[in-house]
Amino acid sequence: MARNFFTVMRSSAPTRTASPASNQTPSGQVTAPPPNMKQDAAAGVGVHLDPNLEAVRHDFTEEVETALQLRNVSAFYGSFQAIDKMTMPIPRNRVTALIGPSGCGKSTLLRCFNRMNDLIPGARIEGEIEFEGRNLIDPNVDAVEVRRRIGMVFQKPNPFPKSIYENVAFGARINGYSGDMDRLVEDSLRRAALWDEVKDELDKSGLALSGGQQQRLCIARAIAVQPEIILMDEPASALDPVATLKIEDLMRELAEEYTIVVVTHNMQQAGRVSDYTAFLLAGEERVGRLVEFGPTQDIFTNPIDQRTEDYITGRYG
Amino acid sequence: MSAATPTAGITPYAPRIRARRGLSVGFMVIALLAITASMLMLGALIVEIAVDGAARLFTDGSATVQEVRGETLIDLPTPENMNWLAWAMPVAILLPFLGLRVVRSLIADIPALAERAIGFATTLPVAVFVHILYVRFESAYYIEYAKAIGVDGASGNIFQLFAEASGFQFVRLIVAGLILPLGIIAAGWFWSNRLRRPSLLLPAIATAAWVVYLFLDPFFLSSYPSRLPAQAGLFSAITGTLYMMVITAAVAFPLGVGAAIYLEEYARRNWFSRMIQVNISNLAGVPSIIYGLLGLQVFVRVLEFERSVLAGACTMALLVMPIIIVSAQEALRTVPPSMREAAYAVGATRWQVIRFHVLPYAFGGMLTGNILAMSRAIGETAPLIAIGALTFIAFLADSPTDDFTVMPIQVFNWVTRPQSGFHEIAASGIIVLMLVLLVMNAAAIVMRQRTRTDW
Amino acid sequence: MAARTPDGPQQDTVRSLLAELWRDRLQPSRSGSGRETPAGRLIHGALFVTATLSAFVTIGIVLVLIFETVEFFREVPFIDFFGSTKWSALFAEKQFGVWALVWGTGMIALIGLAVAIPLGLMAAVFLSEYSPPRLRAIVKPILEILAGVPTVVFGYFALLSISPVIRDIFGQDVGIYNALSAGIVVGLMIVPIIASLSEDAMRAVPRSLREGAYALGSTRMEVSLRVVLPAAFSGVVASIILAFSRAVGETMAVTIAGGGNPQFGVGPLEAVQTMTAMIVQLSLGDTPTTSIEFKVLFAVAMTLFVLTLGMNFIAQWVSHRFREEYE
Known part of the structure; x- marks a missing residue:
């Protein structure tokens, strides 16, 4: 299987060497923003980067596998273009945050990753999202399979009106899980840090739980089908601060095994939970574009683009 | 954490996506086929009626002279x-x-x-x-x-x-x-x-x-019922239906709209209005024949309307009133609250608000509901049989107290006769009835679209 | 403004007059929402009367039915009506076992449901989950028009179109009047009820539930049948009960095609008689209002009324009691 890696070296030639994914060598050293962004950005990301890319990229030396590689991804709803030519990697086993003001196409982009946009009449995607050597957007790739392997947690908790047990088992059932179902349910609930709260009332309706519990149930439900990537669309925006903290802790824990992409409105949240951050911004025609991508720490402490800095310092609202 | 991490090793999943996709598409195809088949069946039946009934409605180009009465x-x-x-x-x-x-x-x-x-x-x-x-x-x-x-x-x-x-x-x-x-x-x-x-x-x-x-061929539409299928016509039934519809609308529309206005604009949300509301939805579910018995006892016997157009129209008005009330209520609910508030804010009384602001806005919807209710009334047979509307009416009703017949009763009468000649004119009658219904429904749909205003 | 209306004696007069007027108008009103003029009160009263009319219709129905039913049970013991399966109201030796009519009613209604549930639910699932909006915009009005077709027309279908086909299939010894053909058209008649109400219930299921299921890798059918349908279950059941109630109360088609054979225990290929058909049969003849035949008509109608009313109540209760509350 062709895996893509991006290894970004300081002022080195673009490389495409396969490096062991397991060892995460934190380097932390960030170079100063180069004077000519375009050239250096292109050099930094190496072969994957489109030369026309306008977004700024931070150099970083951490060696990570890419879980998803976006190339010139555009999305349309009918004649309205929601996002325009985004190119960026999603690192494996990391939390990547998509931030930006309302209407900049964060959610649209997230929904491209597991083809949820297929369900909206008139929506279409252009470009390429590479996942395990295949283009996700290719109509020949089965959306159902994509969604099984790339799970999703939504803004508002949406448990099915079934028992807690059935909620977790649903995905596994339809996907023909042949193992021990009880064990899978327990395991998934444990990972979602919900087991201790619900283990005695698995027959209770999922709708009877509190909002935070419902959201963790939805995470457990997503885990149960054993996806490789979990997409989270503002998972804590409908929750109170305590429940939000729990979800954030959970995200950090889950990142050890899963690749997580999270859309968030909340800058502090992005800073707390994510390893990498992409800042998106809509232009005047309301078309979302990628402005800056890099390690979260760098984006927050040392943004290259003026607009990113404005947003992070709260000048966009 | 449990020892076995699900991601390790071969996953025990067998998604069989191809098979499930096939099943899903197959399900859609079956559903589509079922719907198409039932539509086709209905279409075939309509064609059959059209073929059976057209002979009496249209001329074949040959001159015939008939002695009738x-x-x-x-x-x-x-x-x-x-x-x-x-x-x-x-x-x-x-x-x-x-x-x-x-x-x-x-x-x-x-x-x-x-x-x-x-x-x-x-x-x-x-x-x-x-x-x-x-x-x-x-x-x-x-x-x-x-x-x-x-x-x-x-x-x-x-x-x-x-x-x-x-x-x-x-x-x-x-x-x-x-x-x-x-x-x-x-x-x-x-x-x-x-x-x-x-x-x-x-x-x-x-x-x-x-x-x-x-x-x-004007003959079928302008002749009275007869013992011979070749001479029977729908004239008294058409006029009876028209007569009854006019009275039904005149009775049911004001009453139904009045009730709807009361429930939407005046009634407070208490046990009484809830009771009325539940009662209306239950009345809509009462079999029509039972309305016929109500009409028989109240209008025909107690009020002594006899088996007249008036008795039939009053019975029909009670039958369709729930439909009119519910659709008028829906029309009233589409009136934006901001409009009422704006009118109140310039000092209008409640009735002024309703009369000059709410009613004009909702009137199209109410009229649509009324047309649909009338198209229900045109097709209803059972209650009129119960109150004893006759089938053999060889004259036109002059006053609301005359005997009468209507199109569906005439059709019912012809269908239940054994001679196939009567079955043919029953089909002709059905064509006329369905055409009237079609025109009314089309009018309702057009009106619904034209009065729909976006705010 | 002040420049254009300088204060003067005239202005003062107007002002005091206005003040008089307003003081009168600003009295606290009892209704709490504006003062009502006498004419307004009259209108209020008239509208109130029209609203209560529906209650009087119900009371009227109940009274009319009870009155003659009580008369009937004075002459015929209760047990002969509800405890017997033999019906022969028009013969010299009269028997009033209502079960013979309930049998016919139930059989036709059940055949109707057997036709309508698969068709109606499939149509509902298709329209709500599969259909592109354009197709839906065409099919839904067709369903509405189908619901508006007069029942005599369906009677014609049953007797002259469906019955011959049934005789072709099951042999010519099957009568032209049979429960099966009547049941099939009753089924066609109630398809729009099931399809339309179930579709409404299914579309009321929040979009987020569907998305949640799709995000787990469900196919469209799995979403429809395993998530949406169960979530809309109360509405679907209510629609089926309502459709059953309509089938039980259906009159003309079963009168035309069902035949007039009130017998308990006959099969679907034989002629039967429903409660409604019996009422029509007794109404068509010149039945003297004092005769027992006239009174039994109301006893049968009472049974029918209680049955359909009960089912309507159950349907309402089901749709309220078992509705899932989503935020």
Whole structure:
């Protein structure tokens, strides 16, 4: 299987060497923003980067596998273009945050990753999202399979009106899980840090739980089908601060095994939970574009683009 | 954490996506097939009715003279000039539209007034032409008719023929002679107002009505019931239905709309209004025959209306009232609260708010509900049988206290007879009934679309 | 403004007059929402009367039915009506076992449901989950028009179109009047009810539930049948009960096509008679209002009324009680 890696070296030639994914060598050293962004950005990301890319990229030396590689991804709803030519990697086993003001196409982009946009009449995607050597957007790739392997947690908790047990088992059932179902349910609930709260009332309706519990149930439900990537669309925006903290802790824990992409409105949240951050911004025609991508720490402490800095310092609202 | 991490090793999942996708698509195909099959079945049944019933509704071009109850009735042959007229008509109606279209494509940005003027200028001559053609054709027809029945029509004076023509033929003469030109003018008006859909609909309807009219055999529609299928007609049933509908609407519409206004605008949300609301939805579910028994006891026996149009109409009004109330309530709910508040804010009383702001807004919706309720009433048979409406009515009702019959009762009567001749005229009756319903439903749909205002 | 209306004696007069007027108007009103003029009160009263009319209709129905039913049970013991399966109201030796009519009613209604549930639910699932909006915009009005077709027309279908086909299939010894043909058209008649109400219930299921299921890798059918349908279950059940109630109360088609054979225990290929058909049969004849035949008509109608009312209540209760509350 062709895996893509991006290894970004300081002022080195673009490389495409396969490096062991397991060892995460934190380097932390960030170079100063180069004077000519375009050239250096292109050099930094190496072969994957489109030369026309306008977004700024931070150099970083951490060696990570890419879980998803976006190339010139555009999305349309009918004649309205929601996002325009985004190119960026999603690192494996990391939390990547998509931030930006309302209407900049964060959610649209997230929904491209597991083809949820297929369900909206008139929506279409252009470009390429590479996942395990295949283009996700290719109509020949089965959306159902994509969604099984790339799970999703939504803004508002949406448990099915079934028992807690059935909620977790649903995905596994339809996907023909042949193992021990009880064990899978327990395991998934444990990972979602919900087991201790619900283990005695698995027959209770999922709708009877509190909002935070419902959201963790939805995470457990997503885990149960054993996806490789979990997409989270503002998972804590409908929750109170305590429940939000729990979800954030959970995200950090889950990142050890899963690749997580999270859309968030909340800058502090992005800073707390994510390893990498992409800042998106809509232009005047309301078309979302990628402005800056890099390690979260760098984006927050040392943004290259003026607009990113404005947003992070709260000048966009 | 449990020891076995699910991601390790071979996952025990067997998604079988291909099979499940196939199943899903198969399910859709089956559902689509089931729906199509049932629609096709209904279509086939409608075609069967149309084939069975058309024989009595349309002339086959041969002249027949029948003796019915001492009267000589003549089925005239189709005049020769009729055929080309029938086919020339759609062309004549569509010509002005095409002309306007050409003008539009040549001159961009025509001023609205000029466009309207062009619309009229192109449609008006056609309408006049149609009317003249029609009168010529009809007078030729009536000269033949007059000769056949022995009236001195040699002068060919159409006014004299009007005087000689029987009631139905008179109506036919007037209505068809006016409706068509007026329809064309109306179509032109709509077209020049850029209301494309009605502008295509109207000429289509006018053309269809024209063709139907040319081939229509007035005998079935203008005769009374008879013991012989060949002489039986729907005249008393049609007039009875019309008569009853007018009274039903006059009774049910004010009562139903009044109740809806009370429930939506006046009633407080307490046990009483809840009870009324539940009661209305339950009344909508009561079998219609039970309304018939209510009408039998209350209107026929206690109020002594006898088996009259009035008793039937009152029964029908009670039957359709829940429909009118519910649809009127829905119409009232679409009135934006901001409109009421704005009216209250300038000091209007509650009734003023309702009368001048709420009702005008909701009236279209209420009227739509009323038409749908009436189309339900037209098709209802059981309650009228229960109150004892008769089937053999060889006269027209003069007053609301006369006996009467309606179309569905006549159809029921003919269907239940063993002779196949009666089954044929039952099909003819069904065609007439369904056409009336179709027109009413179309009117309701058009009205619903035209009165829908977005705020 | 002040410049244009300088204060003067005239202005003062107007002002005091206005003040008088307003003081009168600003009295606290009892209704709490504006003062009502006498005319307004009259209108209020008239509208109130129209609203209560529906209650009087119900009371009227109940009274009319009870009155004659009580008369009937004075002459015929209760047990002969509800405890017997033999019906022969028009013969010299009269028997009034209502079960013979309930049998016919139930059989036709059940055949109707057997036709309508698969068709109606499939149509509902298709329209709500599969259909592109354009197709839906065409099919839904067709369903509405189908619901508006007069029942005599369906009677014609049953007797002259469906019955001959049934005789072709099951042999010519099957009568032209049979429960099966009546049941099939009753089924066609109630398809729009099930399809339309179930579709409404399914579309009321929040979009987020569907998305949640799709995000787990469900196919469209799995979403429809395993998530949406169960979530809309109460509405679907209510629609089926309502449709059953309509089938039980259906009159003309079963009168035309069912035949007039009130017998308990006959099969679907034989003629039967429903409660409604019996009422029509007794109404068509010139039945003297004092005769027992006239009174039994109301006893049968009472049974029918209680049955349909009960089902309507159950349907309402089901749709309220078991509705899932979503945020």
